Amino acid sequence: MIDNASIESLKNSIDIVDVIGNYIELKKAGANYKANCPFHGEKTPSFVVSPSKQIYHCFGCGAGGDSIKFVMELEKLSYPEAIEKLASMFNFSLRYTQGSSDYSDAKRVLEAVQTWYVKNLDQNHTAQKYLADRGISAASIEKFGIGYVPSGMQVMQFLDRTMLPKPQAAEAGIIAQGERGEYYARLVERITFPIYSPSGSIVGFGGRTITNHPAKYINSPQTKLFNKSRLLYGYDVAKESIYSKKQLIVCEGYLDVIMFHQAGFSTAVATLGTALTTEHLPLLRKGEPKVILAYDGDNAGIAAALKASIMLSSAGFDGGVVLFPDGQDPADLIAKGQSDAVAKLLRESKPLIPFVIEKTIESYDLSDPRAKEAAFGQVKQFLEGLSPIIKDAYIPLAATQLGISAALFGKQTQPSRAKESFSQQKDDIGQLSILKTMLEKPDLIDSVLDVIDMEMFGSYEPLFNAVLNGPREDSRLMRILVDETIQVMSEEELERFLCNFLMRHYDKELKRIVADQHIPFAKKSFLIRKIKTDIIPRLKRGELVAYDKDLFA
Template sequence: MIDNASIESLKNSIDIVDVIGNFIELKKAGANYKANCPFHGEKTPSFVVSPSKQIYHCFGCGVGGDSIKFVMELEKLSYPEAIEKLASMYNFSLNYTKGSSDYSDAKRVLETIQAWYVKNLENNPTAKQYLLDRGIAQSSIERFGIGYVPDGNSVIHFLNSALLPLPKAVEAGILAQGEGGRYYARLVERITFPIYSTSGGAVGFGGRTITNHPAKYINSPQTKLFNKSRLLYGYDLAKESIYKNKKLIVCEGYLDVVMFHQAGFTEAVATLGTALTAEHLPLLRKGDPKVILAYDGDKAGVAAALKAAQMLSVSGFDGGVVLFPDGQDPADLIAKGQSEAVAKLLREAKPLIPFVLEQTIYAYNLHDPRAKEAAFGAAKQFLDGLSQIIKDAYIPMTATLLGVSPALFGKQTQPNRAKESFSQKRDDVAQLSILKTLLEKPELIDSVLDVIDVNMFGGYAAMFSALISGEKEHPHLMGLAVDDTFQIMDEAELQGVLRNFLIKHYDMKLKNIVADQTIPFEKKSFLIRKIKTDIIPRLKRGELVAFEGN
């Protein structure tokens, strides 16, 4: 069991804003912080974190508690597991009244084998020479704890000699089990790059082959300690500079990070063999730095930079993009003594939003009217994801790149029939969401027609008719198919939207009947009574009422 005094000491050493900020993006709101609740879907933030009270509460779904409760609920852990998870995140040593834990055992395995990897590097001239040939100094090798892992039998022999249980090495991601329960090493004959949590605790390894293995780099598998989507290589060493200089450099590989730091760019980090994702955003947000994407200038690097720049822009980050020329990466340039050239490239980084606009628009042949129209649609879709002030600031630039009038970006514009910009009135959103769902799930059409007539869709009746007739190439239906504004609902959600739509329809129908002087008195009385006392109450109780044509 975990000693209670140890738990209290952990609680006193962590801050709830920092803990929750490791999992979701928090934004300052007065004395507190707000976010979209991770426990229920919402678009307007109602999840509040109080640094003064060290608690969180969601005004939408009612969840709340302290740091430990948050980790328990989000990660689906027991109380002791959440304590151990937090201790691992913050490199905090827990005391146990009896025994130990999976977390402490895994941590011991990682720390012990890391020291062995470092020792092995000194005894392997080939691996050591590879690093030196890449320009990596001995001081950098030591600072980053770079090591070497030999053959698999040596790994297992070392673990046994160090009295480290092999099942615990599996949990730490050092070993795996094959058929028949046979143990084998995950990393063999590779240069190793230890990966640490933001607080400096070992959580896994990256390995670079020196035997021409097809997989140049591989990482530790997902474990209780290691989640590559929430980690950045080198962050533990870079965070002080990131907070101080308000700058963070994201590059593509371990060697790039090492060489950046060696040249004095100590704000550099790298993703762990994966693209930059939304799960990285909370970590990138810490310290509110300007984020520079420093990627290779090849096709893959440009594509990765574009995707990352789009995500960062829409998420409100400031920063820029540097693409290294002539197929070279940052490590190559720095190794050649061109650190000043790298510094110049970083200073002249293309701001995120202009980079996205240029890459997006110039991907099309602007001399072809249809391609130009498609480029306009793609650029407008990106701008629509930005805040109104930022969007307005970049409309003139976008118009210039496209060679069109800025007026085309006005709210009333419908520039592209293939991706029609539909009215955003609430009724329109409901109708178009119904149509979008039926377009994707035609098996639901009959159930909708049981309660709704085509003519009830007003200005969208033609689209509804085309959908029922199977006219998939109808231009408005094609536009709706590619418009992500409107959600595809499941059957329960569809029924809810249909009920609300029908309630509004019959409310309006009731007003029209009352105002219509041509309807005979007896019929008018019957219709009013039918709608007020039968149809609308049944709808409000959750029943879908069959269409009343009269």
């Protein structure tokens, strides 16, 4: 079992924004963060993360909780599994009262195998020569932990010799199990590139063949620790530079990253054999850098750059595109001593949106009216996915390149619809502010109860009761806590608001009493006089008047 004190230490060491930001793209919204909810399909963000309260809440589906609850729900894990997942993500060492865990064992296997791979490189001259021929220095080999994996038999012998458990080695993606239950090594006779999580915990490997295997590169399989769609090679090394320089260079391979860093371009990272996807956006967003796509200039590189540029610009990223000429990649140019040329290409990168417009239009024959119409449709669709101001700025460029009137793009801005889920009447916001103040400042609850009855809150009466009697984890209360439109009042502000609230309440009560034909004349006269000559004047003077429920029964 995991030691309880260890769990508490983990909770205190992680931030919910970092946790959820590893899974979905969060955007700053005042003191909180917003995103599209990962638990139900939606187009308008209603998922709110509160860093001050360390909770999340979805105003659409009601999901809510803390970091652990989020990982449990999204990954479909048990509580102990979610704790171990978080510990692995943030390189935190858990303590166990007895036994151990798959996560800790898998991590131990990966670390031991990495040490062995590094030692193997020193004994393999073919692998050393390949790296030297590619221009990789000894310092870079050490910095990135480059190693070598020999034959499959030697891998199995190493696991036996070091008594590393095979089931956990399979969990870590080092070996796999055949149809007859036999184990075999996944990587064989390859140069190895260890892959780390953003926090610096080893999670897998990439391998480059030196025996002309048809698969030039192979990555670790999907495991509990390794998800290639959420990782970027070299990010653990580059992140400090990314944050300080506000720049991130995305390239296509391990060697490109290593050579970029070797030449001083310390913000370079690479995807792991996959295209850039929306799952990468949370990691790319950290530090709010300008994202430069540094891809090969062949057809595949242009297609990948176009797809990534559309995704990044639609997500509000700033950045540019560099396509390396003549079929060369960044590693080749840097190895040839052309670092200055690479630096110039990066400085002159084509901005994302103009790149998308230009490359989209280039794929059509504008001399053909139907092709021109198709190009216009595709560019218009792209621009519609941008914010109104950005869209407005680029319509003239698109119109010029298409050779058409900008008016054909229609209205350049659209009036925004009111967000019904967040639009509240003034009275409603006030009542919710009272409830939020009671939640945040329990010492003021008695002051509220002295002058207000729950029934005064109408449709909010169940919420009032939940504040007094319900658990704090109640999704309705969490919704109030994370909603920035609902303010927490000071004691003085609360008194002023209660006076105004009560005056509005008694105004309505007065109209009700006057219209009610069932109230005896004598009582009606008394109540009208009481409200008009006693209660409302006192409230106007700022004096809070205790509500007498029996009087108005």
